Amino acid sequence: MPKLAVFSVQPHDKKFLELVRGEKHPSLEVTYHTFALNTETAILAADNEAVCVFVNDVLNADVLTALVGHGVRAVLLRCAGYNNVDLVAAEALGLFVANVPSYSPAAVAEFAVALIQTLNRKTHRAFNRVREGNFNLEGLLGFTIRGKTVGIVGTGKIGVAFAHIMRGFGCRLLAYDPYPAAELESFVEFMELEQVLGQSDIISLHCPLIESTWHIINEKTLSQMKKGAMLVNTSRGGLIDTNAVVASLKAQHLGGLALDVYEAEAAVFYGDHSGEIIHDDVLMRLLTFPNVIICGHQAFFTEEALEEISGTTLHNLEDFLQGQPCPNSLLKNGHLLVRRDSHPVRV
Numbered sequence: 001m002p003k004l005a006v007f008s009v010q011p012h013d014k015k016f017l018e019l020v021r022g023e024k025h026p027s028l029e030v031t032y033h034t035f036a037l038n039t040e041t042a043i044l045a046a047d048n049e050a051v052c053v054f055v056n057d058v059l060n061a062d063v064l065t066a067l068v069g070h071g072v073r074a075v076l077l078r079c080a081g082y083n084n085v086d087l088v089a090a091e092a093l094g095l096f097v098a099n100v101p102s103y104s105p106a107a108v109a110e111f112a113v114a115l116i117q118t119l120n121r122k123t124h125r126a127f128n129r130v131r132e133g134n135f136n137l138e139g140l141l142g143f144t145i146r147g148k149t150v151g152i153v154g155t156g157k158i159g160v161a162f163a164h165i166m167r168g169f170g171c172r173l174l175a176y177d178p179y180p181a182a183e184l185e186s187f188v189e190f191m192e193l194e195q196v197l198g199q200s201d202i203i204s205l206h207c208p209l210i211e212s213t214w215h216i217i218n219e220k221t222l223s224q225m226k227k228g229a230m231l232v233n234t235s236r237g238g239l240i241d242t243n244a245v246v247a248s249l250k251a252q253h254l255g256g257l258a259l260d261v262y263e264a265e266a267a268v269f270y271g272d273h274s275g276e277i278i279h280d281d282v283l284m285r286l287l288t289f290p291n292v293i294i295c296g297h298q299a300f301f302t303e304e305a306l307e308e309i310s311g312t313t314l315h316n317l318e319d320f321l322q323g324q325p326c327p328n329s330l331l332k333n334g335h336l337l338v339r340r341d342s343h344p345v346r347v
């Protein structure tokens with residue numbers, strides 16, 4: 001009977017994985033762990049054919065080596081991004097690694113728009129204010145999105161979905177991607193990153209976290225942005241140098257910041273720390289700005305996306321166990337896939 005150890009489990013993960021397991025893979029034995037996979041917890045994967053992990057599990061060379069030593073042969077990512085896996089080490093160790101490349105690009109794109117509209121029109125503040133009987137509009141002034149210039153960094157599946165939504169808003173669309181999406185060329189102007197940053201009122205990041213995109217938003221690129229521009233990141237925290245962003249917000253150059261991801265999120269996201277002292281001073285400083293909104297990596301979090309993630313994850317495992325070609329394998333025939341966007345960040 002094949003065995004799978006699942007890490008970083010939240011109640012919704014178990015619910016959706018169990019639905020698919022019961023229906024399609026009843027012989028699979030699954031152990032659910034609420035804690036993350038790392039060097040200390042890798043031992044708990046012993047005697048499992050595969051581990052299933054999420055965005056903040058650590059799969060560096062040490063952890064992968066330990067997993068192989070415990071008999072693990074496959075790593076199933078129940079997410080699209082794979083920046084937390086040392087694919088070079090996985091290749092050397094002969095591991096199977098697969099992700100869920102496209103579970104719901106629309107879910108993430110729609111969430112980016114939700115963040116933009118919340119930050120712009122301040123509905124989160126209005127909600128609290130009205131509940132206290134305060135109907136004053138002071139401090140709630142926003143801008144009309146129609147006619148504004150929106151910059152998209154990365155025009156893969158999510159960037160494309162985001163472009164279609166913002167087109168509907170009546171925006172001028174600019175984009176930077178070393179491999180521009182052909183389907184956008186009729187209504188999006190592709191140009192160099194510096195030009196996108198210099199002309200956009202709203203900039204949304206949709207590129208993966210790889211070596212060339214780590215801190216793509218830094219002191220220099222922030223200074224290239226228009227004064228008062230809004231920056232949105234629903235991709236990966238490491239795309240932004242958070243200290244540089246704090247400095248830009250303090251200097252009132254960056255006009256607004258909407259984050260669903262944060263570079264040090266692994267220490268706090270997905271847990272309830274409301275009764276604790278949070279020691280991340282940068283995160284806590286960010287939370288004090290009236291023009292910053294932060295969510296805890298939830299852009300993917302829709303019913304449709306969770307169904308797709310669970311189904312594809314267990315299908316990837318089935319392909320591996322049956323020795324069938326898996327379309328979502330990140331290592332083809334045991335070799336690192338040279339994807340157009342792929343130079344994995346060393347973790």
Ligand SMILES: NC(=O)c1ccc[n+]([C@@H]2O[C@H](COP(=O)([O-])OP(=O)(O)OC[C@H]3O[C@@H](n4cnc5c(N)ncnc54)[C@H](O)[C@@H]3O)[C@@H](O)[C@H]2O)c1
Pocket residue numbers: 080081082101102105108153154155156157158159176177178179206207208209212213234235236260261297298299300301340341
């Ligand atoms: N917040 C969430 O819940 C959530 C959910 C899913 C995905 N994501 C993140 O969104 C990212 C994008 O997802 P996707 O499905 O659109 O990926 P994708 O692979 O379809 O597209 C990524 C695009 O980025 C481009 N790119 C590569 N290097 C670039 C660079 N230096 N500058 C600009 N563009 C560059 C690629 O050419 C590609 O077109 C994922 O890597 C993941 O990190 C976040």
